Amino acid sequence: MNQYAPSLTEAHRRFLTDLFPGEGCLLSAEGRAAFSADSSRCRAMPWAVVRPERREQVVELLRWAEAEHMPLYPRARGTCQVGNAVPALGGVVVSLLRLDRILDVDPDDFVAVVEPGVVTADLQAVCAKKKLFYPPDPASVKMSTVIGNASTCAGGLRAVKYGVTRDWVLGLEAVLPGGRVLRAGGRMHKDVVGLDLTRLFIGACGKLGLITEMTVKLIPLPEASASVLAGFADLSSCMEGARAVFRAGLLPAACEFMDANVLEAVRRIDDVPLPEATRAALLFKVDGTAEGVRAETERLCAALRPLSPVGVTVGTGAEEEAVWTVRRRISPATFQIKPNKVAEDIAVPRSRVGEAVERAHLIGEEHGLPVLCYGHLGDGNLHVSIMHDVSVPGEAEAAERAKNAVFRLAIELGGTISGEHGTGLTKAAFVPEQLGAASIALMDAIKANFDPSGIMNPGKAW
Amino acid sequence: MADRQCILCGACMAVCPLLRATGREELSPRAKSDLNRLLAEGAADLSGDAVARLAGLCLGCHRCKAVCPQGVDVPEVVAQLRAAHPDFRRWLWKTWLTHAGTLWPAGSAAAKAVPEGLAPEKFGPSLRMLAGLSGGPGLTPLLEPVKFPDSCRGERMLLFAGCTATYVRKRWADTARRLLDGLGVEVLAADFGCCGSGLSAVGLSAEAGVLAERNLAAWRAAGRPRVAVFCASCLEGLRAYRPDDSAEAEAWRKALTPLSIVLHDIEFVVSPHATSAIGYHHPCHAPEPDPDLALLRRALGDRMVAATGKECCGFGGVMRLGAPELSATVNAGCWAALQGAELVLTGCSACATQLAATAPAGVTAGHWLELIA
Numbered sequence: 001m002n003q004y005a006p007s008l009t010e011a012h013r014r015f016l017t018d019l020f021p022g023e024g025c026l027l028s029a030e031g032r033a034a035f036s037a038d039s040s041r042c043r044a045m046p047w048a049v050v051r052p053e054r055r056e057q058v059v060e061l062l063r064w065a066e067a068e069h070m071p072l073y074p075r076a077r078g079t080c081q082v083g084n085a086v087p088a089l090g091g092v093v094v095s096l097l098r099l100d101r102i103l104d105v106d107p108d109d110f111v112a113v114v115e116p117g118v119v120t121a122d123l124q125a126v127c128a129k130k131k132l133f134y135p136p137d138p139a140s141v142k143m144s145t146v147i148g149n150a151s152t153c154a155g156g157l158r159a160v161k162y163g164v165t166r167d168w169v170l171g172l173e174a175v176l177p178g179g180r181v182l183r184a185g186g187r188m189h190k191d192v193v194g195l196d197l198t199r200l201f202i203g204a205c206g207k208l209g210l211i212t213e214m215t216v217k218l219i220p221l222p223e224a225s226a227s228v229l230a231g232f233a234d235l236s237s238c239m240e241g242a243r244a245v246f247r248a249g250l251l252p253a254a255c256e257f258m259d260a261n262v263l264e265a266v267r268r269i270d271d272v273p274l275p276e277a278t279r280a281a282l283l284f285k286v287d288g289t290a291e292g293v294r295a296e297t298e299r300l301c302a303a304l305r306p307l308s309p310v311g312v313t314v315g316t317g318a319e320e321e322a323v324w325t326v327r328r329r330i331s332p333a334t335f336q337i338k339p340n341k342v343a344e345d346i347a348v349p350r351s352r353v354g355e356a357v358e359r360a361h362l363i364g365e366e367h368g369l370p371v372l373c374y375g376h377l378g379d380g381n382l383h384v385s386i387m388h389d390v391s392v393p394g395e396a397e398a399a400e401r402a403k404n405a406v407f408r409l410a411i412e413l414g415g416t417i418s419g420e421h422g423t424g425l426t427k428a429a430f431v432p433e434q435l436g437a438a439s440i441a442l443m444d445a446i447k448a449n450f451d452p453s454g455i456m457n458p459g460k461a462w
Numbered sequence: 463m464a465d466r467q468c469i470l471c472g473a474c475m476a477v478c479p480l481l482r483a484t485g486r487e488e489l490s491p492r493a494k495s496d497l498n499r500l501l502a503e504g505a506a507d508l509s510g511d512a513v514a515r516l517a518g519l520c521l522g523c524h525r526c527k528a529v530c531p532q533g534v535d536v537p538e539v540v541a542q543l544r545a546a547h548p549d550f551r552r553w554l555w556k557t558w559l560t561h562a563g564t565l566w567p568a569g570s571a572a573a574k575a576v577p578e579g580l581a582p583e584k585f586g587p588s589l590r591m592l593a594g595l596s597g598g599p600g601l602t603p604l605l606e607p608v609k610f611p612d613s614c615r616g617e618r619m620l621l622f623a624g625c626t627a628t629y630v631r632k633r634w635a636d637t638a639r640r641l642l643d644g645l646g647v648e649v650l651a652a653d654f655g656c657c658g659s660g661l662s663a664v665g666l667s668a669e670a671g672v673l674a675e676r677n678l679a680a681w682r683a684a685g686r687p688r689v690a691v692f693c694a695s696c697l698e699g700l701r702a703y704r705p706d707d708s709a710e711a712e713a714w715r716k717a718l719t720p721l722s723i724v725l726h727d728i729e730f731v732v733s734p735h736a737t738s739a740i741g742y743h744h745p746c747h748a749p750e751p752d753p754d755l756a757l758l759r760r761a762l763g764d765r766m767v768a769a770t771g772k773e774c775c776g777f778g779g780v781m782r783l784g785a786p787e788l789s790a791t792v793n794a795g796c797w798a799a800l801q802g803a804e805l806v807l808t809g810c811s812a813c814a815t816q817l818a819a820t821a822p823a824g825v826t827a828g829h830w831l832e833l834i835a
C-alpha cells in the first residue's frame with residue numbers, strides 16, 4: 001500500500017502558490033469544488049487545484065509531488081463518466097485547460113500536434129479548414145479534449161470505419177513523477193523500433209504520467225456523406241440487416257442500432273420517421289467522394305431489401321442531419337420512461353450483439369425495470385440503460401443488481417464491461433473478474449516503472 | 463428555474479465564452495450549477511457570499527441554458543445567488559438601469575452619478591465606457607434603401623427601442639422608424655420602458671416584474687400588434703415575460719419580431735465608398751439562425767469577411783463592473799475572431815456599446831442600423 005501525504009501543509013501551500021501564482025492555484029473551498037466531480041457524479045474534494053501554463057511548471061510540480069508523495073490528478077474537461085477525473089484520495093488536481101494551443105496542423109506530414117486543453121471539435125474545425133480530418137468522434141466531441149480522449153481511449157460513432165482514439169495517436173510528450181520528461185513516437189506514421197510506449201498511455205487515464213503534448217494522425221477530409229435510417233419488424237431481421245451490409249462489401253462510417261424501447265422513448269418527445277410497426281432500427285452513415293457515396297448508398301439500400309425493412313429513409317445534403325435527430329434524442333428521451341438511469345457501455349463480439357440485447361431485456365424483466373439498448377452495432381459496443389425511479393422503494397437496488405447481471409452477461413459472451421467509458425471508480429469492483437490477477441499484476445508492475453510511489457491518479461481501477 | 467437537476471454532463475461547457483476565454487473551469491456553467499447545489503445541500507466549509515461572488519462571474523449570455531438537456535438555467539441560478547447574497551455591485555447596476563433616463567442622456571453624467579467610494583480604480587474602464595456612451599455621430603451610413611416590398615404595407619406595429627436607443631443612440635430608433643415608414647407600416651405610439659433583463663440578471667426580479675407589467679400594458683393598449691425589436695438583449699428580455707394568461711403569453715411571444723425580419727426584403731444599394739472588409743458580431747442573445755446576419759449578408763454580399771460565432775463581446779452586464787479583467791479577456795477573444803474587419807456591425811445595444819468602446823485602432827463598430835442612410 002502506498003503512503004501518501006495525509007494533507008496539505010503550510011509549506012505545501014507555499015510551494016504551490018509560488019509555482020502557480022494568482023489564479024493559477026486554487027485553495028478556497030468554492031474554487032476547489034468545481035474540480036471535485038466529473039460527469040460520473042462521483043465526488044471527492046481536492047486539497048488544491050493548480051493550473052499550469054508552461055511545461056516547466058509541470059516538470060517542477062511532478063518533481064515536488066514525487067518527493068512529497070502527493071497524489072496528483074490530471075484533469076482536462078472532466079467529462080469522464082466513471083470517475084477517473086475525481087480526486088478520490090485527496091491531493092492536487094492539475095487542471096490542464098490553460099495549455100490549450102494547437103501547435104501544428106501539417107497538410108504534408110498529415111499530423112497535428114496539440115496541448116492537453118485542446119477540445120477535440122476545435123481541432124477538427126481547424127483541420128477541416130485545411131481539408132484534413134481527425135476522425136475520433138465521441139458524443140462528447142465538443143466538450144472533451146483530444147488528450148482526455150486519448151487518456152480514456154474514447155470511441156465514437158465513426159469507430160466502425162475509422163477506429164477509436166488509440167488508432168490516431170502517433171506520439172506524445174509526458175512528464176513522469178520525479179519530473180522526468182518522456183518523448184515517445186513522433187510524426188512518423190510507421191515506427192517499429194522499441195516497445196510502443198505511446199500506446200501504454202492510451203486509456204491509462206493519467207495513471208502513468210501527465211501528457212503535455214500529443215501528435216495525432218490526420219487523413220484527407222471526406223468530401224461527402226449520406227445517412228440511411230432503416231426500421232425492421234423484429235430484432236433478428238435488424239441484426240441480419242447489419243450483417244448483410246458488411247457482407248455486401250460495404251464499410252459504413254457509422255452503424256448504429258436502436259431497440260424497440262428506445263424508439264418508443266424517442267417517440268414520446270419527437271417524431272421518428274419510421275412506421276409504428278418498427279421494433280428495431282439501424283442508422284448508417286457512409287462517407288467519401290460524392291460519386292462513391294451515391295453508389296454506396298444505393299448498394300446499402302439494396303443489401304437491406306431482402307430483409308424487408310418496414311421503412312427506409314435516406315438523408316443527403318442538408319437533410320442528412322435530420323436523419324440523425326432520432327439518435328441524438330435518445331439520451332433526453334430515456335428519462336421519459338423513468339427519471340433515473342444506470343447506463344453501461346458493454347461491448348461483445350459483433351456476432352453476439354443480438355443475443356446480448358435479448359438477454360439484457362430479460363435481465364430488465366427479471367428485475368422489474370425497463371432496459372433500453374442502443375449503440376455502436378458496427379463495433380459490438382452496446383449502451384444498456386437500466387431505467388428506474390429512486391423515489392420508488394427498492395428500484396435503486398434492483399437497478400444495481402441488474403447492472404451487475406449485465407456486466408456478467410458481457411463477460412460470459414466473451415466481451416468487456418466497458419467498450420468506451422472505462423472503469424475508474426464506478427466499475428472498479430468488476431475489473432478483476434474480467435482481467436484476472438496475472439494481467440493486473442503485470443499492469444501494476446508496468447505502472448511502478450513510471451510511477452514508483454503511485455501518486456498518479458490513485459484510487460482508480462485499471 | 464430548472465425543473466430537473468444538473469447531471470454534470472458538461473454540454474454547457476462547449477458553449478460558455480467565459481470558460482473558453484479564461485480556461486478556468488470554476489467559472490463554467492456546470493461549476494456554477496454544481497456549486498449552487500452543494501451550497502443548498504449545506505456542504506461544509508462553503509460560504510454563501512463566497513459562492514455568490516464566484517458564481518456571479520458570469521456574462522449572463524444564456525448560451526449554456528440553450529444547450530442544457532436538463533433545462534438548467536444557470537444565469538437564473540446566478541441571479542438567485544446574487545439576490546440571496548447581495549453586494550454593492552448589484553446596487554451599482556440597479557442605479558444604472560433604473561435611472562437610465564436621467565443618467566444616460568448626457569453620458570458623462572452616468573459616471574458622475576456613482577459616488578466616489580463606489581468607483582474604485584478597477585471600475586475605471588467600465589465607467590469610461592458608459593461615460594463615452596454619448597449621442598455621438600456613430601458610423602457613417604453606407605447602405606441606402608432603394609426598393610421597399612409591400613409585404614407589411616398597412617400593418618400597425620409597435621417599435622420597442624430600448625434604453626440605449628431611447629436615451630443615447632436616438633439615431634437607431636429614427637432609422638428604424640424611417641424604414642418601417644418606407645415599408646408602409648403604421649408605427650403606433652407606445653409607452654414602453656426598459657425591458658428589465660438587466661434587473662432580472664442581478665436578482666431584482668420584483669423590479670423587473672414591474673417593468674414587464676408596464677410594457678405588456680402598453681402592448682395591450684395598442685391592440686396587441688407585432689412588436690419590432692432591434693436589440694437582441696431586449697428581445698430576449700421581452701421574450702422572458704410570462705403573462706399569466708396562457709393565450710396572451712402565446713400571443714406576446716408571436717408578436718415579438720426582430721426588426722431585421724420585417725426589413726428583410728428591402729433592397730439596398732451599397733455606397734461605393736464602403737469598405738470591403740466588414741465583420742459581424744453575433745450577439746449571445748440573438749436568435750438562431752440570426753436574422754440580423756441574414757439581412758446584412760443579403761445587403762452586403764462579399765463585403766462580409768468575418769463573423770463571430772462562439773465569442774462573446776465581454777459586456778457581461780454587472781460582471782464587467784465587478785471583474786473588468788475577465789471582461790477584457792473575453793473581449794480580446796472576440797476581436798481575435800473579427801480580425802481582418804475594418805468595420806464591425808452587430809445587433810445588440812450592449813454588444814454595440816462594448817465593441818465601439820474596445821475597437822482596435824483603425825476599426826469602427828456599431829449597430830447595423832447606423833449603417834443605413
Ligand SMILES: Cc1cc2nc3c(=O)[nH]c(=O)nc-3n(C[C@H](O)[C@H](O)[C@H](O)COP(=O)(O)OP(=O)(O)OC[C@H]3O[C@@H](n4cnc5c(N)ncnc54)[C@H](O)[C@@H]3O)c2cc1C
Nearest residue numbers: 076078079080084138139140145148149151154155206211
Ligand atoms: C454526454 C457525454 C457523452 C460522452 N460520449 C462518449 C463517447 O461517445 N465515447 C467515449 O468514449 N466517451 C464518451 N464520454 C466520456 C468522456 O467524454 C470521455 O471519457 C473523454 O475522453 C474525457 O475527456 P476529458 O477531456 O473530459 O477528460 P477528463 O474527463 O478530464 O479526464 C479523463 C481521464 O484522462 C486523464 N487525463 C486527462 N488529461 C490528461 C493528461 N494531459 N495527461 C494524463 N492524463 C490525463 C484524467 O486524469 C482522467 O483519468 C461522454 C461523456 C459525456 C458526458
Ligand code: SF4
Nearest residue numbers: 468469471472474530
Ligand atoms: S447545467 Fe445542464 S448542460 Fe451543464 S452540466 Fe448541468 S445538466 Fe449538463
Ligand code: SF4
Nearest residue numbers: 478520521523524526
Ligand atoms: S450565461 Fe454565459 S457566461 Fe454565464 S455560465 Fe452561461 S454560458 Fe457561461
